[in-house]
Amino acid sequence: MDLVIGRSRSAAARRRREVAERRTRAIAAAAGVTTGAVLVAEVLRVWRRGDAPLPGETEDVVLAAEQAIGQTVEVAVAGYKGGSTRENALLNLHLSFLATFVLTRVSTRLLRERGRWGPLRNVVVGDHHIHHFVPGIAMAFLAGGVSIVSRDEDLDPYLAVPFGAGVALTLDESALLLKLDDVYWSEEGIVSVQITLATLAMLSALALALRVLRRGEAEVLEHDHEIGHGMPGMVVPVPSFP
Template identity: 60%
Template sequence: MIAGLTTVAVAAGQVGRIWRRGRAPLPSETEELLPAAQEAVTETVELAVAGYQDVSPRETATFNLLASFVLTFVSVRTVAWKLRGRDHVGPFRNFVIGRRHIHHFVPGILIAFGSGAAAIVTRDEKLEPKLAIPFGAGMGLTLDESALLLELEDVYWSPEGVLGVQISLAVTALLGTLILGVRFIRRGERVLAVGDGDGAEPPATPAEREPPAASPAPG
């Protein structure tokens, strides 16, 4: 709950800041408030995308890892809650082999190990941001059942399984994602500010303004 409110507050704060400084008309300047708000949101997204594309591959990989971890963690916890007392929820169902329930930390470990090993073997900076997505998803699948791994019994819906390590990790990852997202917006502002120049030539330096020295007359 606190993490969700923090996310909304940070996002609203960034939209408000861009609204005050951007091209969208302020509420005091227009009667069409909804279109102005939509324009401010669109401009904020454009700045975030521009900043995301301009940062280093390491920062992009970090953001992808944290974002995929948070999304996977929340999605898996929601689906697991929906599956309580049901056979399936849409395409999702409990996976059972014989009488053994296969928990989702098993594919999580495989996904995380596979993508991590691929990143180590390839050592390709352009590939690392893409591999960070399945790595974060694998972490989310695995750490969602961290209490089960620690207790060696199914405590998924007990207080030990709901609280503790899982929530703290999710909140930490969410806050890290928010921090990087704000950095992307700030970087995007600088990138687009440079790109929106009028195309004029930069002013000449003092050395360029000085006339060339006259060559000595031939004797």
């Protein structure tokens, strides 16, 4: 009887885990599609407003697409350079957080399956497994401490990168810290953390990135338009010959 109950509980736990993993994969796919759609929409927007010929205006669509993508990158760079120090620091923090979160989840999955992934492996000191929230806390503490002590706003965009990475490493194991148990790969530790943090970081980063891109468009595309067509209201003198 106990054996039957144990098997039933194991099967139920396995089904819950499979449902949680399917839900997580679906949300990850939706997030990826959304992010890709935003990037494609921005390229098309710059293509339509920029100097690259539209598909109906040229025979070499690939070359025109390359030109549009290049101008989109130029728009992003110009928008980033034109931003305030605080805005760039916030964007760096979110992008660093998101990239570290994704890389951590991928690497821990591969380490769990293979035991080692390139130079990455589980760190064990004596009988203790060192979880990645330990270097995460150290990174965030050091970066935040330097920012507070130095009081140099020009350093903040650079310090935001290790700070965001450290926070991502720490919050990725927040379920472990809350439960005081290694529930990282259980439904308790995987679903809420992945969904909440990844969605928040993605939406925040996209909102900031779009502000940067809009500002870059105003600088790059309008400047190119003025060069090509003359300043609005400008009267270009035409020399007359006797």
